[in-house]
Each structure stands twice: as structure tokens, then as C-alpha cells.
Amino acid sequence: MDLNSPSFILYFFFVVFFLVFFVIYMVNLRKVKKKKYDTIGEMNYVIKKFKLDKKKINYKKEIRYIALLDSIIIASVGTFVTSLDIMIILQLGLGFVLLFALIYSLYEIYGRHLTNKIRRDEK
Numbered sequence: 001m002d003l004n005s006p007s008f009i010l011y012f013f014f015v016v017f018f019l020v021f022f023v024i025y026m027v028n029l030r031k032v033k034k035k036k037y038d039t040i041g042e043m044n045y046v047i048k049k050f051k052l053d054k055k056k057i058n059y060k061k062e063i064r065y066i067a068l069l070d071s072i073i074i075a076s077v078g079t080f081v082t083s084l085d086i087m088i089i090l091q092l093g094l095g096f097v098l099l100f101a102l103i104y105s106l107y108e109i110y111g112r113h114l115t116n117k118i119r120r121d122e123k
Contacts, residue, residue, distance in 0.1 A: 008083065015071075019071035028066070040059075042066045042069075042070070043059065046107060046110065046111045050112070050115050052111075056121070062114070065110065073099065073106060074099075076102065077098045081094055081095040081098065
């Protein structure tokens with residue numbers, strides 16, 4: 001699949017939409033509404049890493065951002081790696097490297113944004 005073709009872009013956005021609304025958002029929101037747990041794993045990581053106060057975070061609102069981040073990570077890695085014409089072993093290796101790099105970098109940006117947002121709300 002050519003990376004510049006419109007079908008590639010449509011495929012990417014379909015995967016993002018599907019992952020956001022049908023997999024990540026619905027599962028996480030349903031668990032938080034049923035009070036099965038207080039937070040989701042991604043929020044626990046951001047809270048611990050940036051030493052945030054759990055009481056100041058609106059989880060239902062932040063689940064949307066987490067779902068969007070997760071879906072962008074999964075969709076971009078999946079569509080990029082499967083579009084390459086290389087051996088499957090190399091696709092898996094490259095996929096894991098890109099996956100961990102995007103998780104670390106995007107959650108770092110999200111954590112800094114959340115830290116600044118909480119500071120602004122305190123003022």
C-alpha cells in the first residue's frame with residue numbers, strides 16, 4: 001500500500017475511529033461508570049510519573065484523551081508497519097520499537113499537558 005494514496009489515509013482514519021469508539025473508549029468508560037476500578041492503567045502511569053494529585057483529575061473526561069492517544073498509537077504503528085514490504089519478523093520488531101517509542105513520547109507530552117492544566121486550574 002502506497003503511503004501517499006488516499007486509500008491509506010482512509011484506512012488509517014477508519015482504524016482510529018474503530019479503536020476509539022468501539023474498543024478503548026467503550027471498555028474504559030463502562031468500567032469507570034460501574035466503579036469496577038477508580039482509574040485506568042494509563043492514568044496510573046501518568047499520575048505516578050508526574051506525581052499528580054488523583055483528586056484533581058476528572059477521569060471521565062480524561063478517558064477520552066487516553067482513548068484518542070491509544071488509538072493514534074495503535075493505528076499509526078499498525079498501518080505504517082503493515083504497509084512496508086519487508087519480512088514479518090522485521091515488521092514485528094519495527095512495530096515493537098515504534099510502539100514503545102510512541103507510547104513513551106505521547107504519554108510524556110500528555111503528562112506535561114495535564115500537569116500544566118492542573119496548575120492553571122489551581123490559580
